[in-house]
Each structure stands twice: as C-alpha cells, then as structure tokens.
Amino acid sequence: MRTTKIGKKAGRPRSAEKDEAILAAALELLATQGYVRMTLDQVASAAGVSKSTIHLRFKTKADLLTAALAAARMVDAPPPSGDVRTDLVAVLEDFAATVERVNGMALIGTCLAEEDHTPDLLALLRERTVLPRRALLREVLEQAREAGQVRPDADLEPAVSALLGPFYADYMAGRGGRPEWAEQAVDLVLAALAPQASDRGGRPRS
Amino acid sequence: MRTTKIGKKAGRPRSAEKDEAILAAALELLATQGYVRMTLDQVASAAGVSKSTIHLRFKTKADLLTAALAAARMVDAPPPSGDVRTDLVAVLEDFAATVERVNGMALIGTCLAEEDHTPDLLALLRERTVLPRRALLREVLEQAREAGQVRPDADLEPAVSALLGPFYADYMAGRGGRPEWAEQAVDLVLAALAPQASDRGGRPRS
Amino acid sequence: MRTTKIGKKAGRPRSAEKDEAILAAALELLATQGYVRMTLDQVASAAGVSKSTIHLRFKTKADLLTAALAAARMVDAPPPSGDVRTDLVAVLEDFAATVERVNGMALIGTCLAEEDHTPDLLALLRERTVLPRRALLREVLEQAREAGQVRPDADLEPAVSALLGPFYADYMAGRGGRPEWAEQAVDLVLAALAPQASDRGGRPRS
Amino acid sequence: MRTTKIGKKAGRPRSAEKDEAILAAALELLATQGYVRMTLDQVASAAGVSKSTIHLRFKTKADLLTAALAAARMVDAPPPSGDVRTDLVAVLEDFAATVERVNGMALIGTCLAEEDHTPDLLALLRERTVLPRRALLREVLEQAREAGQVRPDADLEPAVSALLGPFYADYMAGRGGRPEWAEQAVDLVLAALAPQASDRGGRPRS
DNA sequence: CATGAATGAGTCTTCATTCAT
DNA sequence: AATGAATGAAGACTCATTCAT
Numbered sequence: 001m002r003t004t005k006i007g008k009k010a011g012r013p014r015s016a017e018k019d020e021a022i023l024a025a026a027l028e029l030l031a032t033q034g035y036v037r038m039t040l041d042q043v044a045s046a047a048g049v050s051k052s053t054i055h056l057r058f059k060t061k062a063d064l065l066t067a068a069l070a071a072a073r074m075v076d077a078p079p080p081s082g083d084v085r086t087d088l089v090a091v092l093e094d095f096a097a098t099v100e101r102v103n104g105m106a107l108i109g110t111c112l113a114e115e116d117h118t119p120d121l122l123a124l125l126r127e128r129t130v131l132p133r134r135a136l137l138r139e140v141l142e143q144a145r146e147a148g149q150v151r152p153d154a155d156l157e158p159a160v161s162a163l164l165g166p167f168y169a170d171y172m173a174g175r176g177g178r179p180e181w182a183e184q185a186v187d188l189v190l191a192a193l194a195p196q197a198s199d200r201g202g203r204p205r206s
Numbered sequence: 207m208r209t210t211k212i213g214k215k216a217g218r219p220r221s222a223e224k225d226e227a228i229l230a231a232a233l234e235l236l237a238t239q240g241y242v243r244m245t246l247d248q249v250a251s252a253a254g255v256s257k258s259t260i261h262l263r264f265k266t267k268a269d270l271l272t273a274a275l276a277a278a279r280m281v282d283a284p285p286p287s288g289d290v291r292t293d294l295v296a297v298l299e300d301f302a303a304t305v306e307r308v309n310g311m312a313l314i315g316t317c318l319a320e321e322d323h324t325p326d327l328l329a330l331l332r333e334r335t336v337l338p339r340r341a342l343l344r345e346v347l348e349q350a351r352e353a354g355q356v357r358p359d360a361d362l363e364p365a366v367s368a369l370l371g372p373f374y375a376d377y378m379a380g381r382g383g384r385p386e387w388a389e390q391a392v393d394l395v396l397a398a399l400a401p402q403a404s405d406r407g408g409r410p411r412s
Numbered sequence: 413m414r415t416t417k418i419g420k421k422a423g424r425p426r427s428a429e430k431d432e433a434i435l436a437a438a439l440e441l442l443a444t445q446g447y448v449r450m451t452l453d454q455v456a457s458a459a460g461v462s463k464s465t466i467h468l469r470f471k472t473k474a475d476l477l478t479a480a481l482a483a484a485r486m487v488d489a490p491p492p493s494g495d496v497r498t499d500l501v502a503v504l505e506d507f508a509a510t511v512e513r514v515n516g517m518a519l520i521g522t523c524l525a526e527e528d529h530t531p532d533l534l535a536l537l538r539e540r541t542v543l544p545r546r547a548l549l550r551e552v553l554e555q556a557r558e559a560g561q562v563r564p565d566a567d568l569e570p571a572v573s574a575l576l577g578p579f580y581a582d583y584m585a586g587r588g589g590r591p592e593w594a595e596q597a598v599d600l601v602l603a604a605l606a607p608q609a610s611d612r613g614g615r616p617r618s
Numbered sequence: 619m620r621t622t623k624i625g626k627k628a629g630r631p632r633s634a635e636k637d638e639a640i641l642a643a644a645l646e647l648l649a650t651q652g653y654v655r656m657t658l659d660q661v662a663s664a665a666g667v668s669k670s671t672i673h674l675r676f677k678t679k680a681d682l683l684t685a686a687l688a689a690a691r692m693v694d695a696p697p698p699s700g701d702v703r704t705d706l707v708a709v710l711e712d713f714a715a716t717v718e719r720v721n722g723m724a725l726i727g728t729c730l731a732e733e734d735h736t737p738d739l740l741a742l743l744r745e746r747t748v749l750p751r752r753a754l755l756r757e758v759l760e761q762a763r764e765a766g767q768v769r770p771d772a773d774l775e776p777a778v779s780a781l782l783g784p785f786y787a788d789y790m791a792g793r794g795g796r797p798e799w800a801e802q803a804v805d806l807v808l809a810a811l812a813p814q815a816s817d818r819g820g821r822p823r824s
Numbered sequence: 825c826a827t828g829a830a831t832g833a834g835t836c837t838t839c840a841t842t843c844a845t
Numbered sequence: 846a847a848t849g850a851a852t853g854a855a856g857a858c859t860c861a862t863t864c865a866t
Contacts, residue, residue, distance in 0.1 A: 012846045034319040036242035039839060050423075050848045051840085061840065105318050108378070112315025113240040130378045158372065158390040161379070165371020165391075166364065172314070172336045172374070173367070184364040185371075192398035217668075217828030218865045224830090245856060256831045261858065423849030424844045430851090446731040448654035451835065462852045467837070517730050520790070524727025525652040542790045570784065570802040573791070577783020577803075578776065580790070584726070584748045585779070596776040597783075604810035632825070657860060668827045669861085679861065 014057065021047040022054055026068035031103035034110045035065065035118065062118050069111075069124045074098050075132040084144040085186055088163060091136050092182035096167060098129075105171055134160050141193075150193045162189050220263075227253040228260055232274035237309035240316045241271065241324065268324050275317075275330045280304050281338040290350040291392055294369060297342050298388035302373060304335075311377055340366050347399075356399045368395050426469075433459040434466055438480035443515035446522045447477065447530065474530050481523075481536045486510050487544040496556040497598055500575060503548050504594035508579060510541075517583055546572050553605075562605045574601050632675070639665040640672055644686035649721035652728045653683065653736065680736050687729075687742045692716050693750040702762040703804055706781060709754050710800035714785060716747075723789055752778050759811075768811045780807050 025046035029038040040061060044051040058064035076094055081087050099105060111122040137160045144150045166185045170176050231252035235244040246267060250257045264270035282304070285296040305311060317328040343366045350356040372391045376382050437458035441450040452473060456463040470476035488510070491502040511517060523534040549572045556562040578597045582588050643664035647656040658679060662669040676682035694712055699705050717723060729740040755778045762768040784803045788794050 014846070018847090032322060034240075034242065034323075036240065037323065040841090041839075052842090052849075053847055055841070056846075059841095106321060109315040109318025109321070112311050113319050115312055115315070116238060117240075117243070126378065126380050130380075134379055155390065157381070158387070158394060161372035161375040161381070161387075162368050162391065162394050164378075165373070165375035166367035167371070168374035168378070169367040169369075169371035172332065172370075173340055174332055174336075175363070175367070181364070181367075184361065185368065188364060188368050188395070188398045192394045215828080216826065216866085218830085220829065246858085247856075257858085258831055258860090259829080262829070262831095265858095267857065421849080422845080422847070424851085426850065444734060446652075446654065446735075448652065449735070452837090453835080463837085464839090464852055465850080468850070468852095471837095473836070518733055521727040521730025521733070524723050525731050527724060527727070528650060529652075529655065538790065538792055542792075546791055567802065569793070570799070570806060573784035573787040573793070573799075574780050574803065574806050575787075576790075577785070577787035578779035579783070580786035581779040581783035584744065584782075584786070585752055586744055586749075587775070587779070593776070593779075596773065597780065600776060600780050600807070600810045604806045636826095658862090659860075670827055670863090671825085673862070674825075677862095 018047065018049050018053060019057065022049060022057065022064070023068045023071045026064050027072055027102070027107075030065055030068060030110060031107040034106065035114045035121070040064075062120070065118070066120045066124055069121060070128065072102075072128065074102065074104075074129045075136070078136045078139075084140060084147075084149055085190060087140045088137065088186045088189075089182045091133065091140070092163060092167070092185065095133055095164065096182065099167075100177075105176070134164070137163055144193075148195060150190075151195050154193045159189050159193060162192075224253065224255050224259060225263070228255060228263065228270070229274045229277045232270050233278055233308070233313075236271055236274060236316060237313040240312065241320045241327070244271075246270075268326070271324070272326045272330055275327060276334065278308070278334065280308065280310075280335045281342070284342045284345075290346060290353075290355055291396060293346045294343065294392045294395075295388045297339065297346070298369060298373070298391060301339055301370065302388065305373075306383075311382070340370070343369055350399075354401060356396075357401050360399045365395050365399060368398075430459065430461050430465060431469065434461060434469065434476070435480045435483045438476050439484055439514070439519075442477055442480060442522060443519040446518070447526045447533070450477075452476075474532070477530070478532045478536060481533060482540065484514070484540065486514065486516075486541045487548070490548045490551075496552060496559075496561050497602060499552045500549065500598045500601075501594045503545065503552070504575060504579070504597060507545055507576065508594065511579075512589075517588070546576070549575055556605075560607060562602075563607050566605045571601050571605060574604075636665070636667050636671060637675065640667060640675065640682070641686045641689045644682050645690055645720070645725075648683055648686060648728060649725040652724065653732045653739070658682075680738070683736070684738045684742055687739060688746065690720075690746065692720065692722075692747045693754075696754050696757075702758060702765075702767050703808060705758045706755065706804045706807075707800045709751065709758070710781060710785070710803065713751055713782065714800065717785075718795075723794075752782070755781055762811075766813060768808075769813045772811045777807050777811060780810075 022043065025043045026038075029042050029046060032038075033042070040051050040054055043064070044054055047054075054064060058067060076098070078087070078091060081090065099108075108125065111125045115122045138156050141150060141154075141156050141159060145152060145154065145156075163185050166181055167176075170178065170181055175181075228249065231249045232244075235248050235252060238244075239248070246257050246260055249270070250260055253260075260270060264273060282300055285293060285300070287293050287296065305314075314331065317331045321328045344362050347356060347360075347362050347365060351358060351360065351362075369391050372387055373382075376384065376387055381387075434455065437455045438450075441454050441458060444450075445454070452463050452466055455476070456466055459466075466476060470479060488506055491499060491506070493499045493502065511520075520537065523537045527534045550568050553562060553566075553568050553571060557564060557566065557568075575597050578593055579588075582590065582593055587593075640661065643661045644656075647660050647664060650656075651660070658669050658672055661682070662672055665672075672682060676685060694716070696705075696709065699708065717726075726743065729743045733740045756774050759768060759772075759774050759777060763770060763772065763774075781803050784799055785794075788796065788799055793799075
C-alpha cells in the first residue's frame with residue numbers, strides 16, 4: 001500500500017544523483033541510438049543504476065524520454081553585445097555548437113521520425129529549444145528595426161526562418177559543419193531587410 | 207549441359223508487380239513508422255506478399271530500405287517557365303508538396319536518426335532528392351545572374367540554402383504547411399541578391 | 413552509496429530449482445533431439461520456465477548446452493571390490509547403464525556430429541565422462557599388474573580401449589544391449605594380458 | 619499429367635551426372651554439417667543444380683540423405699594376403715582410412731544422433747559399412763581357427779568387437795589418429811585367442 | 825526435365841515491463 | 846528505495862517444400 005502522507009515522504013528519499021544520471025544517460029542515448037533502438041538496459045548501465053530504478057521513476061519508456069528531453073537545457077543565455085550582426089551570428093553559432101555537442105541532428109531526426117508515435121518529443125523540442133531560440137533572434141531583429149537598421153514593414157518570422165533554415169538545409173546537403181554558414185546567413189538576411197528599400201523584386205504577398 | 211539460350215532466363219520470372227508493391231510498401235512504412243519500428247511483417251502484409259518473398263529480393267532489412275529509398279522518384283522535372291521568381295517558387299512548392307505527399311519529414315527524420323547506424327539512408331536521400339533539387343535552384347539563379355537580375359559576385363550556395371532552409375525551420379517551429387513560405391523565402395533571397403548593391407551591412411567574410 | 417554488505421546480494425535471488433530444471437531439460441533434449449533439432453522453446457516448456465529465463469542464465473544456445481553437459485554427473489564412484497575381473501566388469505556395466513539411462517549413444521552422436529561446429533561438446537564429454545572412466549579402468553589394471561595378475565610389460569592404454577571399445581562396436585553393429593558384453597570384453601583382455609607370456613603371436617611392433 | 623508409359627520413358631531422361639553430383643554433395647555435407655544443419659541449398663549449389671532438381675529426384679530431405687548413404691561404397695575389397703595378423707591389420711587400417719577420408723566420425727555421429735528421428739540412416743550405415751567389415755574380420759578369424767592359430771572354442775563375435783572397438787574408444791578419448799592402434803588391437807586379440815589356453819584368469823562365461 | 829519464385833512454419837534472440845527480495 | 850529475476854510479445858532471418866514457366 002502506498003504511503004499517502006504527503007509533505008513528508010516516508011522511507012528513503014529517491015536519490016537525486018540517480019535522477020540526473022538517468023536523465024543524462026537517456027538524452028545521450030536518445031541522440032546516439034534513436035528512440036526505438038535505445039534500450040532501457042543501455043540507459044541503466046550508462047547511468048549506473050538498475051533497470052527497475054528507472055521504472056520506479058518513469059512508468060514507461062516514452063515517459064523517460066520526454067522527461068529527458070524536458071530536462072535538457074539546450075538554449076544558452078543570449079550573448080549581450082550591441083551590434084545587430086554580431087548578435088545574430090552569436091545566436092546562430094551557439095545554435096550550431098549546441099547541436100553538434102549533443103549530436104543534435106540525430107536527436108532532431110528522432111523527434112521527427114517519432115512524431116506520429118510520440119508527438120511529445122517534437123513538441124518538447126520545439127518548446128524548449130526551437131521557439132526560445134527564435135524568440136532570441138526575433139528580439140534582436142526588433143531592436144534593429146527600432147534602430148532603423150531594418151525596414152519598418154519587414155516581416156520578421158520569415159527572416160528568422162531564413163536565419164536558422166540554412167543550418168538544416170546545409171546539413172541535408174552534406175554541407176554541414178562549415179563555420180561560415182552563420183555569417184553568410186546573417187548577411188543575406190540583413191541585405192534583404194536593409195531599409196533603403198525602393199522597389200526590388202519583393203512584390204507584396206498575395 | 208546448361209541452357210545457353212541467353213536473354214531468356216530459365217524458371218519462373220520474378221513478379222514485377224510484387225517488386226513494386228514491396229518497394230512502395232517499404233517506403234510508405236519507412237516514412238510512417240521509421241526504420242526500426244517498421245517490421246518486415248508489416249511490409250509483407252502491406253505489399254500482399256510473404257515475408258520470404260521479400261527476403262528473396264533483399265537479403266536484409268537495410269537492403270530493402272535503401273532500395274526503397276533509391277527507387278523513390280521524388281524530384282519532379284523542373285517547371286519550364288521564364289520568370290526567375292516564378293521558377294524558384296515552383297521548385298520550392300514542388301518540394302513542399304512532395305514532402306507532404308510522402309510524409310517526408312518523418313522520412314527525413316528517420317534518415318537523420320539512422321545516420322550513425324545506416325548511413326546509406328541519408329546518403330541516398332541526399333543524392334536522390336536534396337542535391338538534385340539544389341541543382342535546380344542553382345541553375346535558375348545562375349540564369350538570373352546572367353540576365354542581370356542577380357548580383358554578379360553573389361555566392362549562390364548560401365542562397366540556395368536560404369531558399370530551402372525556411373521549410374525545415376518552419377517545420378521545426380511548428381509553422382509548417384503555411385502556403386506563403388515559398389514566396390516569402392524567394393522574395394527574401396531575391397531582395398538580398400538584387401544587383402544595385404551599394405552599401406549594405408554585408409561586410410566581406412573573413 | 414552502494415550497498416557494501418557483501419555476501420548478501422541485492423534483489424531477488426535466482427531460483428535454484430529453475431537452474432536445475434533448465435539444465436536437466438536441456439540435457440535430456442540434447443540427447444533425444446540433438447543439438448540443432450532441440451529448440452529453446454522445448455527446453456523452456458520442459459523446464460517449466462519462460463524462454464527468457466533461460467537466456468538470463470545462458471547467453472546463447474551453445475552456452476546452455478555446454479553448461480548442461482558440464483553439469484551432468486555421469487561417472488559414478490567406482491565399486492570398491494577386490495577382484496580384478498569383478499571390478500572391471502562393474503565399471504563397464506556402470507558405463508553401459510549410464511549410457512542407456514541418458515540416451516547416451518544419441519548424446520555421443522550429437523557431440524561427434526557437432527565436433528566441427530561446437531567442439532566444446534565433445535571436449536566436455538571427453539573430460540567429464542570418457543577420461544574419468546578410463547582412469548578408473550587403468551587404475552584397476554595397474555593394481556592387477558602390481559598383484560602379478562597382469563604382465564609387467566603390458567601396455568595399459570590399448571587394454572583400456574579394448575575394454576570400452578566393444579561397447580561402441582556392438583552398438584554400431586546392432587548388437588547393443590547384450591548383457592554379456594562386459595564380461596566377454598574383460599575376459600578377452602585379461603586373457604591377453606595374462607602373465608605367463610612366453611612368445612605368443614604378439615610380435616614387437618616395428 | 620504424369621507420363622505413365624513405362625519401359626520407354628518420355629521426355630528428356632534424367633541426367634545421370636546430376637544424380638551422382640547430388641548424391642556426392644549430399645554425403646559430403648551430411649558428414650561435415652550433420653543432418654539438420656545441412657541445407658538443400660548447400661547441396662544444390664555444391665552439386666551445381668537447382669534445389670528443385672533435387673526434389674524432383676528425392677521427395678524429401680530424409681529421402682535424399684538415405685539415398686546418399688545407400689549409394690556410398692565405403693568398404694573396399696579385402697586385401698588378399700595370407701598371414702592372419704597382416705590381414706586383420708589391413709582391414710582395420712582400411713577402416714580407419716575410410717573413416718578419415720569421409721569425415722566418418724561426424725557421419726557416424728549424425729547417424730547416431732538421428733537414430734530416433736531417421737532410423738534409416740543408422741540402419742543403412744550398419745548394413746553398408748559396419749556389417750560387411752565385421753564379416754571380413756570374422757572370415758579371417760575363422761580361417762585362422764581352421765588353421766589352428768585360434769582356439770577352437772573361441773567366440774568370434776566378441777573378438778571382432780574387440781578388434782574394431784578400440785578405434786571408437788580411442789576417438790572418444792581423444793586418442794584418435796594414432797597409427798599403432800590397429801596393430802595393438804590385433805595383437806591383443808590374437809594373444810587372447812591363442813590356442814594353448816590352459817588355465818588363465820578367463821573363467822568360463824556364465 | 826530443369827529452374828527460379830513463392831511460401832508457411834519455425835528459431836534464436838531482444839526488450840519493456842512486472843515481481844519478489 | 847533499490848535491485849535482480851522472470852516473463853510475454855515481438856522481429857529478423859532460415860529452410861524444406863510447392864508452384865509456375
């Protein structure tokens with residue numbers, strides 16, 4: 001029978017170290033093996049605990065992995081500079097560095113591949129990493145717009161996608177890992193958003 | 207003495223319908239289930255053949271899936287228009303339509319997730335779909351450059367990535383499926399590449 | 413901190429009954445079915461455990477079977493008599509009885525048949541049953557030699573082979589199961605080894 | 619519909635070369651792989667025919683293997699000498715040579731192991747190889763008895779088993795392949811059967 | 825006749841999950 | 846709480862055999 005006395009748990013408290021070890025091992029293995037290929041045995045031995053200890057905390061494999069993804073802190077604090085270009089490049093390079101550090105493309109691939117079966121994975125990834133990073137970029141662009149460095153009528157969301165997008169596109173093309181990509185993307189977007197806009201091809205959208 | 211009449215193989219010929227059914231089922235299931243989750247039983251019953259019939263053609267699961275991916279024709283012929291913007295948008299929209307049609311993001315996710323275990327998948331995807339599409343886009347841009355609609359010194363590869371990238375970035379952000387994305391991406395890139403370049407932020411790369 | 417109380421392993425202990433049941437079932441089936449024909453399903457259901465329980469103890473089918481063979485105690489303690497002939501006959505009859513009890517000829521056949529693929533089987537059979545039994549026989553003969561009942565220069569190894577060999581030869585000839593075989597073999601060997609040796613047909617070997 | 623015109627078979631006659639190739643390949647593989655492990659595919663490719671061609675001749679795997687064993691001629695004509703010892707040694711050495719040549723111990727093992735499932739195998743082996751060889755040995759011993767080189771009351775069957783048996787016993791003991799075994803066995807048996815038998819340990823059999 | 829295709833039954837092994845200590 | 850045992854449900858791959866050409 002379960003102890004229901006709340007506020008003061010009876011018995012030995014769950015080890016916080018094991019908590020962390022499990023989540024860290026799970027995230028790492030999720031990236032390197034993918035959802036289905038990763039086994040709880042692998043997680044258990046990587047975390048130095050028994051399989052049952054995992055099940056004690058997470059009822060199911062999917063639970064564990066969503067928790068692992070939720071616990072991941074993958075968007076570092078933005079860099080506090082002043083220049084628009086510098087700031088954008090910094091965010092993008094931090095993005096690339098983070099992805100590389102955690103074998104992120106495989107992780108992203110797993111979340112995409114599992115979208116039908118475990119939609120929480122992609123949702124979490126979005127909420128925890130994608131959207132915060134986009135917010136960072138948009139903020140910089142908004143400040144630039146207020147500073148007159150960006151056209152007042154510029155649509156910022158497509159610009160953000162044009163900043164981040166080349167990373168994915170390059171990876172898919174086998175052009176990943178090129179250090180210049182961030183600067184090139186920023187330059188391209190800033191060129192497109194430059195204020196003196198007179199009458200380029202950019203017709204108003206239908 | 208062996209039959210020497212060449213060109214007419216002995217025995218029952220292999221059913222071409224089954225060939226097709228197997229590859230089609232495999233591709234479909236690869237996209238909807240992912241590499242590991244998809245089972246040969248599923249493929250067999252989806253294709254209406256026995257499991258052994260699959261093994262007769264493909265020694266291993268990996269073989270089957272690479273063959274299925276290789277057989278997929280996913281880059282349609284380019285649209286024969288004249289206008290730069292129209293052509294670029296057409297390629298991008300065909301891209302998006304194809305991805306949607308074959309549950310492409312899940313497929314891409316699978317290939318990414320499996321990169322460590324079955325690198326052939328991503329390699330094939332690249333060779334068969336990504337690179338051809340990039341070539342299409344680059345060709346259009348080159349013609350535009352010759353026609354004076356694009357700066358002569360423009361670096362085209364980053365531009366291509368800026369055209370395709372937003373598709374991925376949008377999807378990751380949960381903004382996928384918006385019909386305007388292609389036009390927005392094209393307009394942004396064309397704006398950046400416009401010829402009268404006088405003095406934008408684009409400092410020369412280190 | 414890990415539990416350091418040694419000698420008392422954590423978790424549920426492995427059932428010794430299941431251990432025994434598995435090994436017994438495996439040995440039995442190895443004899444009745446042969447190596448390849450015997451399936452883990454058969455072992456599992458004969459032992460009243462799940463297949464996974466077997467795999468928990470033995471990583472592979474070969475492991476299981478070598479363990480089963482190794483665990484088999486098939487050479488009973490020698491009979492403590494005094495008379496040479498009686499002792500030899502006793503060892504041989506115990507041999508025959510053991511072989512019959514465990515369907516031994518089929519087991520021996522399996523080990524021989526598998527020699528190329530799983531040499532451990534025959535090696536174990538040799539080490540655990542053949543050689544100990546030979547040692548028993550040789551010991552009796554050595555004592556007989558010391559007691560003057562056997563020629564001093566007699567070569568004992570061939571004599572041992574002549575004692576055991578008829579069992580195999582009879583079986584191959586379809587003459588297995590005859591109860592007199594042991595006494596006949598012993599008599600023949602003792603006759604050949606009798607001491608008054610003057611100069612019979614036994615010419616010295618080249 | 620099957621052609622039933624007997625005496626004059628219609629259609630192309632079955633290739634005798636293929637017949638032989640199939641049987642030879644089957645026997646070889648039966649020895650090297652064992653009954654269950656050997657596959658019809660292996661036989662087919664070793665014989666250079668298709669699997670169906672095998673089934674055309676032999677309805678089932680067991681049929682093929684019994685036929686292969688039946689076709690094997692493994693007892694060479696007896697050596698035409700005069701001396702008892704020489705003749706016995708010759709038969710035994712031919713026996714050992716044949717066994718070695720056809721990987722015979724594995725073949726014997728297979729027949730023993732399969733005795734419960736395919737008794738025909740051991741029966742054939744017996745009829746075609748064991749019993750003929752025993753007949754050869756007995757014949758030599760009978761002539762020796764008539765020539766007075768062997769006790770008149772000697773029981774010959776046990777003697778034959780004592781001649782052949784050491785081969786099996788040695789093999790089981792890991793002493794196989796020793797060239798002296800045949801002479802040692804013959805010497806031992808002849809010593810036991812020598813005529814001047816007055817009063818050795820060999821008490822009359824019960 | 826001869827061949828290659830097609831298949832259904834079966835095998836070892838893996839794994840998420842539940843139990844007992 | 847933590848651990849190791851136990852298990853049922855798959856899954857990829859094999860093989861003897863039957864079909865179609």
